[in-house]
Amino acid sequence: MTEEKKAVGRPLHETYYYPVIFMVALTVVFISVLAYLNDSTREIIETAGQINEKESILYVLGIDHDSTVEGIQSAYEEGVEEETSAFVAKESGIEAFFFTGSGLWGDIEGFISISRDMKTLEGLTFTKQSETPGLGGRIEELWFKEQFRGVEIDSAEGGPLAYRPEPGGNVDAISGATSTSKAVLNILNPFIREKLDESGGGGSNGQD
Amino acid sequence: MAKIKTKDVWIMGIWKENPVVIQVLGICSALAVTNRMDNALIMGAGLIFVTAFSEFTVSILRMHTPKHIRMMVQVLIISAFVIIVDIYLKAYLPNASKALGPYVGLIITNCIIMGRCEVFAQKNRPAISFLDGIFNGIGYTLVLMVVAFARELLGFGTFFGIPVMGQGWMNWVIMIMPPGAFFMLALVVWGVNTVREKQETSESAGEVKAR
Numbered sequence: 001m002t003e004e005k006k007a008v009g010r011p012l013h014e015t016y017y018y019p020v021i022f023m024v025a026l027t028v029v030f031i032s033v034l035a036y037l038n039d040s041t042r043e044i045i046e047t048a049g050q051i052n053e054k055e056s057i058l059y060v061l062g063i064d065h066d067s068t069v070e071g072i073q074s075a076y077e078e079g080v081e082e083e084t085s086a087f088v089a090k091e092s093g094i095e096a097f098f099f100t101g102s103g104l105w106g107d108i109e110g111f112i113s114i115s116r117d118m119k120t121l122e123g124l125t126f127t128k129q130s131e132t133p134g135l136g137g138r139i140e141e142l143w144f145k146e147q148f149r150g151v152e153i154d155s156a157e158g159g160p161l162a163y164r165p166e167p168g169g170n171v172d173a174i175s176g177a178t179s180t181s182k183a184v185l186n187i188l189n190p191f192i193r194e195k196l197d198e199s200g201g202g203g204s205n206g207q208d
Numbered sequence: 209m210a211k212i213k214t215k216d217v218w219i220m221g222i223w224k225e226n227p228v229v230i231q232v233l234g235i236c237s238a239l240a241v242t243n244r245m246d247n248a249l250i251m252g253a254g255l256i257f258v259t260a261f262s263e264f265t266v267s268i269l270r271m272h273t274p275k276h277i278r279m280m281v282q283v284l285i286i287s288a289f290v291i292i293v294d295i296y297l298k299a300y301l302p303n304a305s306k307a308l309g310p311y312v313g314l315i316i317t318n319c320i321i322m323g324r325c326e327v328f329a330q331k332n333r334p335a336i337s338f339l340d341g342i343f344n345g346i347g348y349t350l351v352l353m354v355v356a357f358a359r360e361l362l363g364f365g366t367f368f369g370i371p372v373m374g375q376g377w378m379n380w381v382i383m384i385m386p387p388g389a390f391f392m393l394a395l396v397v398w399g400v401n402t403v404r405e406k407q408e409t410s411e412s413a414g415e416v417k418a419r
Binding site: 013018019022026030038041044045048105135176 | 269272273274276277280281284285288291292295296298299300302306309310385386
């Protein structure tokens with residue numbers, strides 16, 4: 001110890017570079033552990049994500065299924081056909097589309113389904129959102145999503161969707177979560193219009 | 209410094225110096241995730257895990273950590289454990305992970321963890337620091353559970369998601385909204401401190417009599 005002291009001038013833990021070395025070493029150790037954990041659970045997380053997505057598609061297409069993993073898999077394989085831009089219910093012909101856009105804090109992603117004749121919305125669900133829990137996060141609650149079922153697409157001015165009590169309002173916003181509620185319609189309205197245009201201009205949105 | 213006994217650690221963590229009702233730490237998450245009991249329980253479990261292992265690691269490294277960068281080191285350790293919790297929830301409890309959303313990541317900023325690392329783990333041995341983390345986590349969890357119990361019961365009419373209030377029950381929507389959290393937490397803090405004060409005065413009165 002004394003010899004070393006003479007050689008270096010002062011003990012290692014008092015040198016100016018010791019904190020740097022210490023911090024770097026510690027960071028490397030923790031990062032390695034985290035990288036390993038992340039890598040070893042990636043597959044599980046991905047499978048869970050796929051099941052989640054399939055369940056969402058079944059939900060917006062209105063297909064009944066068991067809530068078990070096997071139930072979701074088999075109902076999906078039996079009832080859903082994957083096309084290039086949409087997921088189509090084999091029986092009813094309802095089409096589900098993936099949408100994405102910006103919410104209040106982060107991206108909102110989800111599925112929306114439209115009937116074959118492009119006249120009614122059949123369902124809506126969100127697969128990813130990071131809105132304020134308990135406020136904007138309530139867009140994931142059933143009461144909010146269910147009110148989009150059966151909404152006639154050309155029923156509202158400035159729509160297709162509008163919140164009550166606006167003229168032609170057809171859904172309710174979430175009180176206390178105005179920004180998120182607005183964001184949802186700002187994503188959905190242009191998206192629905194686009195889908196209508198693609199399908200050859202169903203509905204009454206001639207101006208766009 | 210006097211040697212700290214295990215018994216002191218749990219009495220301090222859960223009752224005498226309860227992190228939420230006495231020290232008023234970790235209030236942000238205590239307000240945010242207490243609208244349902246299952247959310248509160250998972251949040252509490254996450255916090256117990258992170259606090260215990262962070263304190264343990266900080267305590268092991270306390271002799272080697274340069275004093276002036278100890279806070280950086282603590283934050284690094286805490287965030288590593290929080291990410292572990294986040295990965296675990298995503299992989300094995302995806303629904304819970306969804307329900308808690310950003311609050312899992314925000315465990316990092318929970319003052320209880322850094323407070324205990326700084327106050328306790330920097331000065332004590334690893335084993336007792338680990339216990340201190342566990343009991344402070346339990347103290348936090350208990351308060352969350354009490355608040356969540358009242359909020360869920362009144363706001364949803366349920367207990368852990370099971371309906372218990374019967375058909376005629378009208379949900380108190382205010383209880384599941386943020387103001388409900390403020391009311392309930394304040395009532396709990398008030399109640400606990402009143403009880404504690406009474407207990408302390410009767411204790412000191414008892415001591416006087418004994419003399």
